[in-house]
Amino acid sequence: xxxNERGRGKFKPASDYTSKDVKNKLLEKIAEETSRxxxxxxxxxxxxxxxxxxxxxxxxxxxxxxxxxxxGFELAGxxxxxxxxxxxxAFENSNSYDAIRGNSIFHTMxxxxxxxxANETYKMNFPATTFQHEKDIRKVKHFxxxxxxxxxxxxxxxxxxxxxxxxxxxxxxxxxxxRCIMQSQPEVFVAENVKGLTTLGKGExxxxxxxxxxxxxxxxxxxxxNSRDYGVxxxxxxxxxxxxxxxxxxxxxxxxxxxxDHENLEIIPxxxxxxxxxxx
Numbered sequence: 001x002x003x004n005e006r007g008r009g010k011f012k013p014a015s016d017y018t019s020k021d022v023k024n025k026l027l028e029k030i031a032e033e034t035s036r037x038x039x040x041x042x043x044x045x046x047x048x049x050x051x052x053x054x055x056x057x058x059x060x061x062x063x064x065x066x067x068x069x070x071x072g073f074e075l076a077g078x079x080x081x082x083x084x085x086x087x088x089x090a091f092e093n094s095n096s097y098d099a100i101r102g103n104s105i106f107h108t109m110x111x112x113x114x115x116x117x118a119n120e121t122y123k124m125n126f127p128a129t130t131f132q133h134e135k136d137i138r139k140v141k142h143f144x145x146x147x148x149x150x151x152x153x154x155x156x157x158x159x160x161x162x163x164x165x166x167x168x169x170x171x172x173x174x175x176x177x178x179r180c181i182m183q184s185q186p187e188v189f190v191a192e193n194v195k196g197l198t199t200l201g202k203g204e205x206x207x208x209x210x211x212x213x214x215x216x217x218x219x220x221x222x223x224x225x226n227s228r229d230y231g232v233x234x235x236x237x238x239x240x241x242x243x244x245x246x247x248x249x250x251x252x253x254x255x256x257x258x259x260x261d262h263e264n265l266e267i268i269p270x271x272x273x274x275x276x277x278x279x280x
Contacts, residue, residue: 114136188242
């Protein structure tokens with residue numbers, strides 16, 4: 001059925017927005033999102049149900065989905081102990097992997113996501129020591145202590161395939177990521193998002209986001225990375241944001257690409273979104 005009213009997805013940010021206009025709108029929406037934080041929160045008991053291991057780096061995963069980012073950290077922590085060949089060899093066999101996964105230096109202690117089906121998948125693939133919180137993050141009042149916070153805050157409002165609205169309410173859920181790190185006080189946080197984050201609002205959205213993370217007490221770096229440059233057979237660009245607590249003397253450096261001849265190869269699109277490499 002056709003209706004006369006046009007949906008929000010039909011509109012894009014006004015092209016004549018100045019950086020000042022964008023910043024003012026962002027500050028307005030940030031204040032609005034912050035005002036919602038302490039509504040309907042009754043979950044303080046979760047602090048007693050999380051498992052913190054003193055001999056590991058304990059991880060909080062926000063917007064965790066079915067656990068792809070969490071598994072990546074777990075594997076990296078396992079490789080640091082047993083080696084890449086042994087870790088990946090065990091990963092190919094679920095029984096072997098379950099027997100050694102506890103050796104990883106990372107322990108995912110708490111996750112938060114609203115998506116029921118994703119949480120069910122997560123539960124089938126991760127240890128029972130992970131506390132899964134299926135609740136709107138805006139209604140979570142207390143986050144447990146952690147050494148590392150990771151997550152990909154929702155991106156429909158940033159995505160080049162989405163409506164690209166500066167004031168899209170989904171753009172501001174990162175406020176709760178920041179609220180989490182202020183409570184949990186991790187040494188490091190890692191966040192990821194789509195490439196469109198770098199251009200929305202003439203770049204002012206990303207500038208505001210980095211400023212907010214920095215104000216929480218972290219030295220923040222970000223970079224647009226492509227998975228194909230690190231051995232993944234897929235052209236996928238993501239903005240990676242890494243913050244280290246100010247004063248801990250840890251200076252993060254993004255890794256150099258490990259795959260591909262970046263001087264002699266280029267990427268061209270073909271077959272509606274697939275990609276092909278060829279020599280110039």
